[in-house]
Amino acid sequence: MKSLSEIDTTSKRASRASGFDWGIAEEVGKNTKMLEMLGLPGIKNLNHYYKVRKTKFFEKIELINELNPKKKLEYCPIVTGVSFLDQVRTLENLNEIKFKNIAYPILFLPFISRASEVIGRKISLKIDNINFLLNYNHSIYSNALQDGITTVGNDVIVRFIENSDSFHESEWNELYKLSEETFVKENESSKQSGAGAGLTDND
């Protein structure tokens, strides 16, 4: 199983390799780690999005408005998320903000969760028919949010889940391969000056 630290690092490097600035890549690393920690498919979506980005363009929104209408291109979930997070203190004065066509919206979710922590307010996010309640960066997912009283639970089942990745090894390998595009091939002189170099190690 991949550790959250590996998920953070690989997502960050892959984001940089996909063309994002380092500062944004850092945000994506933390976000993907958070999604995976909560059992949401961060790596799956990120990997797919970065594959698609190689051949398709996305709308990069800078200023978020109350209504963000459909554009020719779908909104990039990362640029939209960063802008939302940065501008949330202004945006919280609006009751509701609407977006049309955000690509891979699960990648947008952690930005909203963090924004909830920044302003100290719960935020509800609805992606088509799925509702999320984002609770000061402790995300709780429910597809049947209600504020009524539930008087009885007829069948209550608690299940302990084995720790396992939420993605296939092939998806990890693809994202990892992309992250490797931030690596540089060492030349011989560099290899010769690394730790342990330049002496006999049988001393």
Next chain:
Amino acid sequence: MKIDLRSPNIVMKLSKLGSFHQSKLSFLRSFLKEFKDWNYKRDLFDLDELGYGTAVYSFKKNHRVYSLICFANQLDENDRSDRVIATKWDAAFTLHDGVPKKQDIERLRNEVPKQEVGRLSCKELTLSRANKSVRVFNHVVESLSEGKQPDISLLSSVGYLYRTTAVYGSGKFGLADRFRIKDREEIYGPFRLEMMLVYLVRQFTFDQVNHVAKNKNPKKAVSLDPEICRNLGIGNSTGLGMAPFIVNHPTLLNNWVLARETALKEIREIKNIEKKDSDLFKEYLKKSIKNITSWNTESTYQQKKNKFLLEDLNNFIIFLEKDFNFLNEFSFNKIYLWLEKNSGDECIEYIVSMMMEPYDKIVSPLIKKMSSEEERYFNIPTNRTVADLRDILENRYKQILKIDFSKNENNQNFWFISKNKEEPRLADRFEEKGSELEQPLAIARDINRLYKALLVLKSSSTIDKFLMKNNHLRHVVRRAFIVEKFPYSEIQDNTIGKSIVPIDMLRLKLSFFGALKFDPRSDKWLRICMFQGAPLPEQLKNYDDSWIYN
């Protein structure tokens, strides 16, 4: 009298950080202190007559158990390499959380010897490998099997039987993420589990050498004298992999240095020094000199530093004996001011470490503050203004802003991750390929770029608006707001300049580990020794924190 903390503009210069020495705050010392009353046990020792096989050692207290699992394998002489590109080692180790089951040991037998290409699980906490100092190991086996103790001078000149070439933790290669275990009180100090691994490996090296000698000559062999064992540590070869760590963990770096600076400040503020404390300071200072006179290095850079250190220390001891009276008020402050006037950085920082020795009550509470919840400070306060950010840069990066990055010499190098081993490396920007894939470690340069970008903007404009057009500077905007809260979080030097000495960055980190005898092998890697002189696990119950000077 109130003493100010030393300015980050002075303390955080690389030449200063590269002069730090071990102290009471060092992680290997605080680890031993924490685990001194845990139950140590050798649970399994299944080695063949040549010393190859499996061993398990544990520390236990109440319901908590940490187990070191060791795999010792035969290694061809041609395969023995301390370099990070090696793929085989004399022994490989992992620290397991709890008591390993048979299935765990079998699983780990397949993975641990492979190191970076193996996969660990969240039940494993740290991972390492080590190579024998063949010359010393074979000499010890030969001597013991003949019923004699080994040549002490040879052992002293090297200082260890094995040296590790990497110690990994915190989620690497599938190891447990730190968040899973961070609330355990016994590991509140940083790198505690890495220290435990190295400490238990040290014991394994003694047990293995005794075992091999015994099997070589069962009738005649003797065991290595515990006093000799105590004076052996574990060597370590360390390269650039460690350097970016201190740039990538700014709040952690701050907390380490702040602990040291706070201790110094509080000691300087003591009005009347008790005799027992001044005696202890003087006693340890004199005893500690042997750690310098037995410090062997072929590095002219380090030899020069050691020479000045010894000269300065001798002058200081003369001053202390002839001209100084501890009955004067604020004696340690006077000592510090004398040092600033009369000594170099190596000596100043050496004495700063020594000053902490009598003051457990000052140092101990600081140790618990040396970890960091780094993600709490990750979000950028985008409602702050351009004027706020500019002020931070002008106050916190004064020296950095003076560097002229239009000169090639100030842009000479770039940090990258090597494709071969996924390790950080430094290369010449104007001679090597790959600078377009530079890691975000050129903080001084990027802070300069940020400052220039801010100069042309309206002061009242907010950071969210700035970032709309300037996300290429986002990483340093984040850092600037961190350094505002954590003044010791940033190296106040150019980490890509022509004159950078990367081993200064390693020395800083290793001094906090508690390493002794820094032995630079180039400007990019060095050897050190850890736990030399430390009590053996069986002796921990009678732990004496001054072991490092005995």
